[in-house]
């Protein structure tokens with residue numbers, strides 16, 4: 001069974017572990033760089049991204065996390081985890097914070113305001129429903145939530161939501177560029193880029209397991225791809241006992 005790591009430095013890692021248990025998946029709390037070698041995929045939970053970054057720095061996790069993402073292993077960032085995975089973050093404390101990166105987007109750390117402006121809403125998620133069944137709607141729990149302001153061409157938008165009425169316009173200061181005001185009426189809150197999944201809200205705080213299932217399916221898909229690449233290369237070498245008849249979800253090496 002694939003092992004899902006949950007970065008357990010700070011934030012809602014217990015809730016992700018419980019969500020994984022509910023669907024019969026094997027979750028492991030990850031606190032050290034060397035543990036990343038023993039997991040198939042990784043969830044970076046919500047919490048407080050500056051604190052989480054300080055702890056990740058203290059435990060020298062950033063190089064290993066970047067290597068994990070760079071290797072194309074499935075990674076899901078929720079809320080603060082989304083901020084970790086973004087290539088660029090705005091609205092940060094002065095001096096900014098270290099990011100893992102890999103997800104081609106610009107994220108605003110506290111787009112929806114302070115803790116007091118936390119909210120729940122229904123999100124339209126046709127892609128999630130198509131892949132995992134169920135309703136076209138899911139409950140989005142937004143806690144001092146970030147939002148995605150811009151995405152690159154390889155990023156698929158899975159959900160967006162209206163910018164709350166009365167939200168003051170924000171200024172984005174890009175180095176050297178003139179300040180620009182975010183003036184769209186909707187903002188992106190869930191995306192996928194290859195094996196990276198990111199949500200600005202907290203599916204682990206609801207009983208809807210479909211986001212966790214989607215993430216597990218990403219892992220299954222990438223293992224199947226690795227397997228078929230391997231079976232192609234073995235069949236081209238005409239190795240005895242080819243792997244054609246083995247189910248794709250078995251370990252490749254026995």
Ligand SMILES: NC(=O)CC[C@H](N)C(=O)O
Nearest residue numbers: 046047048049079080109
């Ligand atoms: N619930 C969350 O993960 C909030 C993230 C928070 N906006 C931060 O900057 O870290």
